[in-house]
Amino acid sequence: MTARRAPSTPPRLPGYEHVRVLGLGGFADVFLYRQLLPRRDVAVKVLLAGSLDDDVRERFQTEANLMAQLSHHPSIVTIHQAAIADDGRPYLVMEYCSRPGLADRYRVERLSVAEVLRVGVRLASAVETAHRAGILHRDIKPANVLTTDFGWPALTDFGIAATTGPGAGAATGMSIPWSPPELLAEPPAGDVRSDVYSLAATIYSLLAGRTPFEVPGGANSAQQLVARIERAPVPPIGRDDVPAALHAVLDRAMAKNPSRRYPSAVAVARALQEVEASLHLPVTALDLPDEGLREPVDAGPSAAPDPDDATRVRSVLQLDPGPAPAPAPADLDDGVTRRRPVLTFDPAPVPGVAEPTGEPDAPPTRRRVAAAVSAVVVLAAAAVLLVVTLGGRGTPGPGPASTEFTSPPQEPVAAAVPAPVGIGGTRLADGSVEVTWQNPDPQEGDAYLWGVLTATGEPELVLVDEPRAVVPAQQAGEEVCVQVSIVRADRSSSARPAQGCVP
Incomplete structure (x- = not known):
């Protein structure tokens, strides 16, 4: 494995603290920087120092402007600012995603x-939005x-890698x-x-827990x-649990010949979405600018003859959000909560508070409904008081009162797992390097996921039980940089892995 360089020096940015x-x-x-006004945490990407001529700077500015056009998309990182630091390095200020x-x-x-x-x-949806803006990503992977x-x-x-120099393009940024x-291929x-x-390929990795052509335990050189x-x-x-239909989607999208693949990200x-529907899962909405437009619904023959009437019908239909999607579990999508029917009623008059103007006297039926509702509330409260008073006397059976007034158990909020x-x-005598780290909050069952940061791709991660690891011999004088995460017994892990280098 090839060791990677140490982090570059963070630039001094006015209005930000590193x-x-x-x-x-x-x-x-x-x-990670802290913006001072308005105060918030932001991520700042700084291009490495090098031959940054006027052409590269101009293309960097163009790309920053294009990315800013995409920042409204919910699945694209928001860009707050793009500028040139005092030391000449271009940088982007982006939203900080802490999870x-x-x-x-x-x-x-x-x-x-x-x-x-x-x-x-x-x-x-995010990739399709970028394509429609004329931007190819070139480096979609889990790390991005x-x-x-x-x-x-x-x-x-x-x-961003494509703007670092003439001819760099996808060949060096991939x-x-x-x-x-x-x-x-040559040329790419x-x-x-x-x-x-x-x-x-990214979706495949999420399902398989490995890269698509990686052989577990085998040789996986470039x-x-x-x-x-x-x-x-x-x-x-x-x-x-992965259905054959999903296998088929990935096989087509990863065909060797581009002409055999889906022609677009939206496809x-x-x-x-079809796989979701076949599994009776909630169908995830597409986040595209024109996906909210709906075809007018046929209002029937009575609306057709008069163009003015048709226009009025269209304007009303555009306000209808359409049929609700299949309900999702409450912890995944709050759409069910938003669309749950709400039972409303007029409350009984409060003593000393006047009725709103415009309706001085409530109709008798309304007063009777309010009185009935109040009586039900009083009886329910009395029943609860009786159960509390009796305590352990007798064995009360399940009933509407216990179901109505017992709050569902709340799951405890898991504490964030810190980084080492x-x-x-x-550096040992044989040229290998023994790397150590500390666990700031050790708990029973803790393990550590570590790997050497390499020049290409992601590190090959290994799970170990002790806060130490040995990196094989490197070339003389070469730094060894690693990343380490804490993995709890419940498989939760550090929000951000720690990184460090050994000279």
């Missing part, structure tokens, strides 16, 4: 098919999908495990169907991965 490193990339580093991203989850969690389908549709504070996937890193064959060439492949991507069929996912989204601290190490 907090810590969030991640290292081949073309940029990401830092674990897909790269932190897919190797340590078994994501449900329902969640993966929901994430897939939302990501496909963050999670917002509200649990939505958020796609980031839109082709990540091999999720790249289609055409981007691995791709279009929207290349993003379709990478989108499907050359071997490229050979499999170019010639081997898509391997089985290896999960009995992938619709195919995933104090990463350090010692």
Whole structure:
């Protein structure tokens, strides 16, 4: 494995305070800053120092403007600002997504098919929105999908690597495990169907817990991965709960020949929606600017002859949000709560409070309904008081009163898993490096997911029981950089892995 460089020096930015490193990339580093006014945490991506000529700066500005146009999308990371630091490095100020991203989850969690389908549709909507704005992502992978504070996937890193120099393009900005064959060829060439492949490869990883052509426990060098991507069929996912229809969607989207793939990201989204429907799952809505438009509903022959009437009918129909989708579990989508029928009634008059003007006297029927409701409330309260007074005397059976007035048990909110601290190490006599770290909140059953940060792709992560690991011998004088997460017994893990380097 090739060791990676240490983080670059964070630039001094007016109005911001540097907090810590969030991640290292081949073309940029990401830092956590605190914006002072308005006060909030933000992620700042800083391009690495190098030959940044006027052409590169101009293209960087153009891309920043394009990304800003996409920031309104709920599954695309919001861009707050783009500028040039005092040391000449361009940087982007983005929303800080504090929850674990897909790269932190897919190797340590078994994501449900329902969640993966929901994430897939939302990501496909984001990719389609970018394509319609003329932007190819070129590097869709789990590490580039963050999670917002509200649990939505958020796609980031839109082709920034392509702006680092003439000819860099997709060839140097790609990540091999999720790249289609055409981007691995000489010369590399791709279009929207290349993003379709990478989108499907990312969905595959979420289901399989590994990259598509990775052999668990086998040799997975860059050359071997490229050979499999170019010639081997898509391997089985290896999960009995993944339906054949979903396998078929991924097989088509990851076809070797781009002409055999889905022609667009929205076509992938619709195919995933069909799988959701076949499994009787709530169908995830497409987040596209024109998807909210509905065809006018036929109002019947009486509305057809008069164009004015037809116009009035259309205007009313546009206010109808349409049929509600199939209900989702309460912890996944609050749509059910919004559409639940609400029983309303007029409350009984409160002594000393006058009725609203315009209706001085309530109708007798209304007064009788209010009195009846009040009587029911008083009787229910008396029943509860009687149960409390009797305490343990007798064995009361289940009844409407206990069901109505007993709150459902609340699940405890799990505390966030911290990241390891104090990463350090010692270079041993044989050239290997022993890396150690500390657990700031040790608990029974804790384990550690660690890996060496490499120049290409993601680190190969290994789960260990002790806060130490040994990295094989490196080239003389080469730094060793690692990332480490704490994994609890319930499989929850650090929101952000810690990173550190050993000289």
